[in-house]
Amino acid sequence: MVKTASTMLPLGTQAPNFELSDVVTGQTISLSSFAEKPLLVMFICQHCPFVKHVKSELASLGKDYASSNVGIIAISSNDINKYPHDAPEQLKAMAEEAGFLFPVCFDESQEVAKTYTAACTPDFFLFDADQKLVYRGQLDDSRPSNGIPVTGKDLRAAIDALLAGKSVNSDQKPSIGCNIKWKPGNEPSYYS
Numbered sequence: 001m002v003k004t005a006s007t008m009l010p011l012g013t014q015a016p017n018f019e020l021s022d023v024v025t026g027q028t029i030s031l032s033s034f035a036e037k038p039l040l041v042m043f044i045c046q047h048c049p050f051v052k053h054v055k056s057e058l059a060s061l062g063k064d065y066a067s068s069n070v071g072i073i074a075i076s077s078n079d080i081n082k083y084p085h086d087a088p089e090q091l092k093a094m095a096e097e098a099g100f101l102f103p104v105c106f107d108e109s110q111e112v113a114k115t116y117t118a119a120c121t122p123d124f125f126l127f128d129a130d131q132k133l134v135y136r137g138q139l140d141d142s143r144p145s146n147g148i149p150v151t152g153k154d155l156r157a158a159i160d161a162l163l164a165g166k167s168v169n170s171d172q173k174p175s176i177g178c179n180i181k182w183k184p185g186n187e188p189s190y191y192s
Contacts, residue, residue, distance in 0.1 A: 004120040004179035007190055008136055011170060015039065015131040016115035020075065020105035023088040024095050029103045031131070034071035038162050040155075041125040043118040043180065044104075045076045046094045047085040050177035051121050053144045055098050057152045058122075062101035068163055069129075072102035077113035078121075078181040086181070113180055114188045120177035126158050126168070134162060137172035 019030040031039075042058065044051045051058075062072055074095075078086040088106045095104040107113055116125055126135035135158035142148040158168045182188070 003176050005174040005176055006123045006136060006138075007117040007119050008172070008174055009117045009125065009133060011133050011136070013133040015041070015125075015127045015133070016112070018075075018105075018107075018112040018115070020107060020112065022103040023092040023106055024100075024104060027103070029073060029105055034073075036129055037069045037071050038129055038159070039071040039073070039127045039131065040159065041116065041127070042072070042074045043077060043113060043116070043121055043123040044074045045078045045083070045086045045121045045178075045181075046090045047078075047083060048121040048178040049144050053142065054122060054139055054150050054152075055094070057139065057150045059098045059100055061152060061155070063099075065159065066101050068159075070159060070163065074100065074102060074104045075107050075112055075118075076104070076121075077107040077110045077118065079110075079183040079186075080108075081183070083181050110180075110183060110186055117188070117190050118180055119190070120175055120179055122177050123175050123180075124155055126155070126162065128162060134158065134168040135172060136175075138175040141173075143176060 017031045080087040142150040
């Protein structure tokens with residue numbers, strides 16, 4: 001299990017466009033699907049121990065903010081040739097088993113992960129209603145085996161501040177997780 005930190009994309013960055021298929025419904029989901037509302041983009045996968053550790057909290061986030069104006073999408077970008085557990089049918093099974101209320105999409109080309117500078121799973125990016133980045137970093141301080149409860153406190157504080165019309169605290173800690181499994185020769189320049 002290789003620990004990789006998120007890249008900490010500069011705050012204020014405009015949300016990169018994407019157009020992907022939801023593995024559960026088959027519906028096409030794009031950045032414009034979330035126009036004029038805050039958006040949480042989460043890079044996850046099915047097999048990562050870090051994602052498995054927080055999977056229930058991700059489901060809770062979806063339920064807790066379902067009636068709010070926040071859009072949520074999860075994206076998996078792993079190379080399924082080497083990691084077949086992250087194939088769309090496996091992602092669909094995970095989404096259904098966990099009770100995710102948000103779309104889970106598969107980024108086969110890995111281009112969406114690159115445009116977001118996603119580096120690990122899980123990796124979180126929260127954008128305001130103008131699609132400007134206001135938070136990137138960890139869900140909370142919990143990691144597999146560190147004994148700290150999973151609460152989502154860091155990400156929830158950012159979402160709650162955004163919904164309340166307040167500034168999101170710019171003191172943000174990187175997410176830590178498994179590295180995104182890039183296809184051979186497809187590793188982005190920011191990834192080391």
